[in-house]
Amino acid sequence: xxTIPNPPEGSGIxxxxxxxxxSLNGADSPDTRSPSEANSREASSRASLLNRSQDANxxxxxxxxxxxxxxxxxxxxxxxxxxxxxxxxxxxxHFSLPQSGLSGFRVISIANLEGTGLTFEEVxxxxxGIPTGEPGKAKDYILxxxxxxxxxxxxxxxxxxxxxxxxxxxxxxxxxxxxxxGLPHQKLNRDSDxxxxxxxHAVVASIRGRSHANNGTFREDDFCLRKQGQWIVIAxxxxxxxxxxSRLGSRxxxxxxxxxxxxxxxxxxxxLEAVFPEQGAELQKQTPQFTEVRKLxxxxxxxASFHASNRIKAKSEELSVPEKDLSxxxxxxxxxxxxxxxxxxxxxxxxxxxxxxxxxxxELILLGNADSxxxxxxxxxxxxxxxxxxxxxxxxxxxxxxxxVPRGSALILMTDGVSDPKFGTDNALKDKACxxxxxxxxxxxxxNLARDNTAxxxxxxxxxxxxxxxxxxxxxxxxxx
Amino acid sequence: MSRRLPVYLLIDTSGSMRGEPIAAANVGLRALIxxxxxxxxxxxxxxxxxxxxxxxxxxxxxxxxxxxFELPEIVTLESGPTLLGKALEALLARIDxxxxxxxxxxxxxxxxxxxxxxxxxxxxxxxxxxxVVEMKRRRIGAIIACAAGSRTRLQDLEALTxxxxxxxxxxxxxxxxxFRWVSESVSTGNTIQSGLATSPLPAPPATIELxxxxxxx
Numbered sequence: 134x135x136t137i138p139n140p141p142e143g144s145g146i147x148x149x150x151x152x153x154x155x156s157l158n159g160a161d162s163p164d165t166r167s168p169s170e171a172n173s174r175e176a177s178s179r180a181s182l183l184n185r186s187q188d189a190n191x192x193x194x195x196x197x198x199x200x201x202x203x204x205x206x207x208x209x210x211x212x213x214x215x216x217x218x219x220x221x222x223x224x225x226x227h228f229s230l231p232q233s234g235l236s237g238f239r240v241i242s243i244a245n246l247e248g249t250g251l252t253f254e255e256v257x258x259x260x261x262g263i264p265t266g267e268p269g270k271a272k273d274y275i276l277x278x279x280x281x282x283x284x285x286x287x288x289x290x291x292x293x294x295x296x297x298x299x300x301x302x303x304x305x306x307x308x309x310x311x312x313x314x315g316l317p318h319q320k321l322n323r324d325s326d327x328x329x330x331x332x333x334h335a336v337v338a339s340i341r342g343r344s345h346a347n348n349g350t351f352r353e354d355d356f357c358l359r360k361q362g363q364w365i366v367i368a369x370x371x372x373x374x375x376x377x378x379s380r381l382g383s384r385x386x387x388x389x390x391x392x393x394x395x396x397x398x399x400x401x402x403x404x405l406e407a408v409f410p411e412q413g414a415e416l417q418k419q420t421p422q423f424t425e426v427r428k429l430x431x432x433x434x435x436x437a438s439f440h441a442s443n444r445i446k447a448k449s450e451e452l453s454v455p456e457k458d459l460s461x462x463x464x465x466x467x468x469x470x471x472x473x474x475x476x477x478x479x480x481x482x483x484x485x486x487x488x489x490x491x492x493x494x495x496e497l498i499l500l501g502n503a504d505s506x507x508x509x510x511x512x513x514x515x516x517x518x519x520x521x522x523x524x525x526x527x528x529x530x531x532x533x534x535x536x537x538v539p540r541g542s543a544l545i546l547m548t549d550g551v552s553d554p555k556f557g558t559d560n561a562l563k564d565k566a567c568x569x570x571x572x573x574x575x576x577x578x579x580x581n582l583a584r585d586n587t588a589x590x591x592x593x594x595x596x597x598x599x600x601x602x603x604x605x606x607x608x609x610x611x612x613x614x
Numbered sequence: 615m616s617r618r619l620p621v622y623l624l625i626d627t628s629g630s631m632r633g634e635p636i637a638a639a640n641v642g643l644r645a646l647i648x649x650x651x652x653x654x655x656x657x658x659x660x661x662x663x664x665x666x667x668x669x670x671x672x673x674x675x676x677x678x679x680x681x682x683f684e685l686p687e688i689v690t691l692e693s694g695p696t697l698l699g700k701a702l703e704a705l706l707a708r709i710d711x712x713x714x715x716x717x718x719x720x721x722x723x724x725x726x727x728x729x730x731x732x733x734x735x736x737x738x739x740x741x742x743x744x745x746v747v748e749m750k751r752r753r754i755g756a757i758i759a760c761a762a763g764s765r766t767r768l769q770d771l772e773a774l775t776x777x778x779x780x781x782x783x784x785x786x787x788x789x790x791x792x793f794r795w796v797s798e799s800v801s802t803g804n805t806i807q808s809g810l811a812t813s814p815l816p817a818p819p820a821t822i823e824l825x826x827x828x829x830x831x
Contacts, residue, residue: 217682271651300681306654344655505716507753508725509617559718603616603658 212294213278220266220302224251228258230280237282241290244277249297264299269306272299304600310349318381320351325590328360332470334584335365337611338593342550344605353461354548354607355383357391362399363469366391367611371485371548373460373514378452382445382459386515389441390465390480397433398467405429405476414472414537427535430467430478435529437465438480439520446517460514464546466500468613474539480532482519484512486545486552490568492614493541497565500534503552505559512549543614550606551597582614619659619724619755620677620713624701626732626762628668629693635762636690639731642760646729647685657681659724663708667701668694677712698732698770699741702749709754725755730774732759735767746773 218224230238243253243260251262266272276295282288312319325338341352353372360366368387372379408425441463449456462483468475481487481501489498504513513519519528547555552562555575561567579596580589597608625639650656662683664675668691675686709726716722736742749757757775761768771778 214684219681269652271648300651300657303654303657306652306657308654347654505722507715508713508722508755509716510724511716553721557721601616605655605658 212296214296218264218297218299220264220299224262224264226260238280239283241279241281246276249274266299266301269301271301307343307347309346312349312351318378320380322352323594325594326358327590328358328365329584330360330363333365333468333613335367335613336589336593337367338590338597339609340594340597342605342607345607351380352607353379353383354550354609355387356609356611357387359391359395361395364395364398364467365613366395366467367546367613368463368465369546369548369609369611371462371483376458376460378454378458379461382461385445385448386441386461386463389444390437390463393440394433394437394465394467401429411472415474415539430535431533434465434478434480434533435526438463442515442517442520445515456516460516462512463515466544466546468544471537474537475542476537477544478535482513482515482532484549486547486562488545489536489538489542490545490572491542492572495565495569497568498536499563501532503559543612546611548607548609550608551610554601554604617659617721617723618661620726621660621662622705622726622728623662623664624705624728624730625666625688626696627666627688627690628696629691630696630733631762632690635733636688639762640688643685650680665705667697669697671701671704673708695737696732696735697738698736699738699745702745706752727755728757730759731762733762736770749774
């Protein structure tokens with residue numbers, strides 16, 4: 134029984150050389166889907182003819198790329214590379230030989246499958262199973278397939294080497310590395326807080342994302358929760374990934390803005406009452422009186438953000454670093470009971486999300502729009518250029534919101550580490566059905582929101598540990614209800 | 615669908631890369647891909663495309679998920695010009711074609727990262743200079759230039775990026791350092807801040823007072 138001689142030692146995986154009939158494109162194979170992207174058809178003739186599977190999680194199907202360096206026998210490839218597998222993830226591959234110029238052949242058996250976690254069904258011409266990988270690295274398997282001509286009794290067989298790369302299970306690759314204890318501006322990997330008064334209860338948590346843990350870098354998100362009198366002030370911030378001291382920028386942003394605001398707001402209570410009495414507030418919120426309320430609250434909220442930006446700039450000068458090294462977003466909000474509902478004022482620059490969600494009626498008020506750019510991760514930050522305008526209040530006004538809402542409303546602030554995996558797009562953030570589903574089916578089952586639940590901050594930290602492929606940013610979430 | 619981090623490998627296959635330079639490039643690329651395959655974040659998000667350029671620009675591998683990606687052996691021509699300007703122009707066209715933008719309805723990809731391997735002496739100097747300006751304007755993600763070969767004029771590459779590595783002096787430590795840098799760029803998404811002018815900003819006011827009539831309705 135003639136066999137193809139094994140390739141010389143050390144030749145490794147042969148490159149793809151296009152010759153007629155050597156490519157297996159398996160267009161008729163039942164589980165190969167044609168590439169959705171036109172660019173793979175545009176790829177030059179030297180391109181790999183591996184068709185990409187659309188199903189990233191389960192089946193990895195495609196056709197082997199053919200490595201042939203023997204132009205005299207185009208029908209006898211030396212090595213076939215199978216589509217890559219992933220440890221702990223189902224693998225299914227169907228051999229579709231007729232397309233390859235090997236019409237009339239079928240695979241009779243495959244050797245060296247022991248320990249791979251895979252089995253071969255001759256009837257189906259299918260290799261399936263859950264491949265065993267190696268923790269932390271890719272594993273190379275070399276299998277041997279014996280091919281025979283169909284419909285020819287006693288026909289000669291061909292042995293072909295099958296090369297299979299099994300990628301490690303990504304979850305097994307995530308490391309948890311502590312940041313260097315010698316670096317300045319240390320920040321805890323996880324933190325949380327709670328505060329309450331007679332009318333309202335607030336909880337906030339912030340955790341370091343897996344990508345920072347994997348690299349041994351700091352959490353760059355931050356928050357600050359303050360209360361005084363009837364007011365509760367909450368600020369969240371996300372430090373820019375590419376900014377060296379963004380963990381410091383986010384800290385300054387939330388602490389400066391929240392401290393300023395909580396000191397100023399109680400001073401306005403009497404004027405607010407005069408302009409917009411608590412009694413009957415629900416009837417007044419569309420009237421000109423409410424415009425006065427908005428003007429009154431715009432002042433301290435705008436100044437709080439402005440002072441935070443000034444403090445960031447001053448700090449950068451003190452440290453002799455460019456201001457952009459402290460780049461961070463800011464969502465700042467204040468809430469107090471007002472009559473039969475709540476008065477809320479906010480400022481939002483950057484990504485993430487802030488909203489008032491009524492868990493009784495499912496009504497949603499989004500407190501602005503996330504700043505975004507052409508690609509993910511591109512947003513605006515709380516830097517002095519936001520205010521260095523002839524009319525610095527114009528941009529502030531655009532980022533300011535003020536609402537009166539009935540009881541049953543919750544104020545929710547989050548950084549994009551939460552809004553990206555849970556909502557993803559601008560349209561989803563504007564969709565009250567998305568919020569309703571998230572609140573009811575995702576958040577509530579994980580939290581006991583009873584006022585006397587002292588474990589709530591820790592429960593919120595645990596909730597933020599959710600697994601979402603590709604979403605490994607720091608996560609901060611605040612709820613006031 | 616989770617967001618992808620597009621990584622474009624742009625490899626010089628002109629005559630000047632023949633022999634040692636292209637051999638070093640192949641070794642370096644293999645090590646880079648292998649290191650990325652062991653990075654949890656890269657395995658989930660990185661998509662790789664390979665393009666070569668000499669007198670023509672070719673897409674050898676279109677954007678492919680890292681776990682499915684196979685790195686082909688890169689070969690050079692016998693001789694031929696180094697049309698780096700033309701290559702960058704073709705790269706921008708691929709990015710426009712393949713990389714998803716953020717819209718109200720779709721999550722955009724992360725800003726693409728470009729990894730160039732060349733001997734660093736572009737033949738089409740005028741086009742190259744024009745493309746350097748265009749690349750800066752477009753604000754893609756990190757650009758990493760690896761200069762292979764001893765005759766490299768680094769200042770050409772330094773016009774494009776300040777991350778320039780000289781392959782000929784690279785031992786395994788430098789390689790490891792380079793890959794760690796790439797890994798961190800990959801995992802932070804190397805986000806570029808939008809909306810910042812490159813010219814100095816006017817000083818912000820010391821205080822701001824709310825004018826009486828400022829609030830629009």
